[in-house]
Amino acid sequence: MKSVDIRNLSITLGHGAKAVKILPDVSFSVGEGECFGLVGESGSGKSTILRCMSLLLTQWDGKITIGGKDVRQMPLIERCRTLQMVFQDPYGSLHPRQSVRTVLHEPLRIHGMDNRQERMERAITEVGLPVDFLDRYPHQLSGGQRQRVAIARALILEPSVLLLDEPTSALDVSVQAEILNLLSDLRAKRGFTYIMVSHDLAVVDYMCDRFAVMQAGEIVEILDREALDGNKATKPYARQLIEASLEYDSAV
């Protein structure tokens, strides 16, 4: 399992006088096997950080290392074996005309892995779906099942870092609970390093050990999970965000 370190990550668009900095200067590090949360309002740059890490965005400056290696220096094959991403919307992130088998088979083929049938079966059972689901198409699956398939797709290459971009925000509470349980089981079993974007602080509290509060591309404050209960944040924006969530969550 690998640790993640992000130093002075910034994105500037445009040139010269028109240049705009959309992500000023982000640094944080995540330990091995840790679950790190990124929270903040929409447009604060949470997902952008994940996209930079997975090199879905390439136009950034700074340094991102995973397990001591610079992601930019890693060959593509190695990078994909190291980190995988689960996207927000299970309705949009699976190809509608590819069966689950195709979805899971493709990465195995690209990476030239052996025992493909066995690996596919293991991945699909690991996310709690029956093996005959391999022959289903996305429209034959519910939202929660699709998200499980998306997680299985990420797991099949046995990465050590999982990037989760709001994995449950498109799902109902009851299904969300299933996915969160699954994610925490997987972490206990395989010791993944998670970096999780969410705007639901209750989910962050359930999953993460530490989390960063972001606003307008900057990390306002990095807090421990314990700081949520009773609002021990020191920066005004972080306090405000936690307060709003507590108020929202209060009528228990």
Place this chain on the structure above:
Amino acid sequence: MSDTILDVKKLCVSYRGEGGYNHAVRNVSFTLGREKLGIVGESGSGKSTVGRALLRLLPTAEITAEKLRFEELDVLALREKEMLKVRGRRMSMILQDPKFSLNPIRRVGEQVAEAYLTHFKCSKAEARAKAISMLEAVQIRDCERVYDLYPHEVSGGMGQRIMIAMMLLTDPDLVIADEPTSALDVTVRLQVLNILDKLVSERGIGLIMISHDLNLVRNFCDRVLIMYAGQVVESLKASELHLAQHPYTQGLLAAQPRIGGGRGRLSVLNRRPEWKEPIEVQA
């Protein structure tokens, strides 16, 4: 209740499918006064369908009911032409996502003013003035400027406030809000809810809030209907939600992670076939 706005008895919505009808909503009965009623349930439980059926926005569905009375009108007996005078004027709907429900190639202010122009005889200048004062009421700063913006130039929270302004401009008696805040962040969500709450209580509007978010409904509404598989399985006062009797409601409550709620396994709903058996709940 003397000032009942809406009286629904045994509302059923069905779609014609292979070999007969699929029932999307079965025997839903409730009444609504000048209050805030929440409808919760998972996706596919028929909550949005109920909302749309009330406005007769389901052209392909068969809607039947023993009674569907909106003030003095029998909604199911109205002709489409008469329905046009009710829809948007006396009964309106706030949709989930402002990104998709605003016309992307028209200025937002015009779209708000259009709601007024359609239902009232007035000049364009009057409608503009009305729209601007309404935008002010939903706490949009610098309304004159916002009026001339296009939907892609406003943020999600502002878009949703514009939708609310549009729907409340005609001073309706009943507003159906279909997941009005689920596309928004927590901080903005509270602002939007507060605005909605204030306007609804000031004007004495009946509000039906459709949501899958139990916390929201619990904080915001007076009464809650819980739907499962097209039926209302339970009706409760929002403040007494924790006293829920039906196992589905209890399951939903337990599945919710909470801040400071510990790391134990979240309980997962164990769906039982008998929950789909017909039951009748009068609310």
